Amino acid sequence: MSENYEKINRELWNKKLEFHLKSPMYDMDNFLAGKNSLDDIVINELGDVEGKSLLHLQCHFGQDTLSFSRMGAKPTGIDLSTSCIAKAKELNASLGLNAKFECCNVYDTRQHVSELFDIVFTSYGTIIWLPDLDKWATVIDESLKAGGIFYIAEFHPVIQMFDYPEENISFPYFNRGAFEETLEGTYADPSADLKSKEIFWLHSISETVNALLKKNYNLLSFNEHAYSPYDCFGNSKEIEKGKYVFGSFPYPLPHVYSMKWQKPLS
Numbered sequence: 378m379s380e381n382y383e384k385i386n387r388e389l390w391n392k393k394l395e396f397h398l399k400s401p402m403y404d405m406d407n408f409l410a411g412k413n414s415l416d417d418i419v420i421n422e423l424g425d426v427e428g429k430s431l432l433h434l435q436c437h438f439g440q441d442t443l444s445f446s447r448m449g450a451k452p453t454g455i456d457l458s459t460s461c462i463a464k465a466k467e468l469n470a471s472l473g474l475n476a477k478f479e480c481c482n483v484y485d486t487r488q489h490v491s492e493l494f495d496i497v498f499t500s501y502g503t504i505i506w507l508p509d510l511d512k513w514a515t516v517i518d519e520s521l522k523a524g525g526i527f528y529i530a531e532f533h534p535v536i537q538m539f540d541y542p543e544e545n546i547s548f549p550y551f552n553r554g555a556f557e558e559t560l561e562g563t564y565a566d567p568s569a570d571l572k573s574k575e576i577f578w579l580h581s582i583s584e585t586v587n588a589l590l591k592k593n594y595n596l597l598s599f600n601e602h603a604y605s606p607y608d609c610f611g612n613s614k615e616i617e618k619g620k621y622v623f624g625s626f627p628y629p630l631p632h633v634y635s636m637k638w639q640k641p642l643s
């Protein structure tokens with residue numbers, strides 16, 4: 378593991394924020410006017426969050442966390458990026474919502490948040506930034522009440538094998554340790570004047586599943602989706618409103634997976 382991944386990736390996400398705030402993908406005007414930023418996969422699978430306490434891991438600048446707040450949940454978002462958390466707190470205050478935010482590495486969550494939650498949630502582009510999923514599952518476990526729900530919707534490791542927008546396989550399916558790259562632009566704005574180093578890890582489905590099985594969690598649902606709810610691969614077609622398919626393959630690839638787990642009652 379690269380020793381300084383935390384510093385490099387914090388700088389990356391701090392720099393991305395200004396471009397994301399202006400991007401059509403994050404659609405700030407409509408979000409501020411009340412649009413729910415959560416996609417249908419999450420809304421349909423996670424179920425009612427009203428009155429539930431919810432820990433959102435890697436919340437970026439808080440759109441989804443604040444959407445949970447609008448849905449009646451009591452959310453806390455954590456993220457590594459100082460600018461993203463500052464923005465999330467500003468949005469929460471200006472919208473008059475009840476979310477709490479803490480700036481920290483996922484692995485340090487329990488040093489910043491002492492509450493136990495009904496739900497731990499993470500989505501789209503999160504675990505790729507984490508070197509160790511066993512340690513990640515420990516943080517989830519230490520944050521959930523007995524019987525609580527852990528929900529993840531994530532880009533599928535198969536789609537992450539491509540160096541978008543190219544259709545050639547450029548990355549392994551299985552975890553081969555840290556990748557270090559310097560990229561231009563960002564997924565929400567490929568033309569952004571942004572050049573930044575990033576360090577990431579590729580986690581197969583079995584690696585993710587096994588991290589949670591080791592905690593004796595029960596898998597309540599597991600789905601693979603043949604589209605992405607985000608137009609983030611630079612070479613996608615919108616097959617239905619809000620459903621994007623990458624590349625020109627004869628059969629659709631798995632783009633996203635989602636899993637709902639329950640912590641044992643004792």
Ligand SMILES: C[S@@+](CC[C@H](N)C(=O)[O-])C[C@H]1O[C@@H](n2cnc3c(N)ncnc32)[C@H](O)[C@@H]1O
Nearest residue numbers: 390435437456457458481482483500501502506
């Ligand atoms: C793709 S974004 C989250 C996606 C979210 N679905 C969204 O679009 O709003 C990934 C987030 O992970 C955060 N992050 C990366 N590594 C982290 C770490 N080790 N601990 C906490 N947050 C981290 C970044 O700062 C960034 O805000």
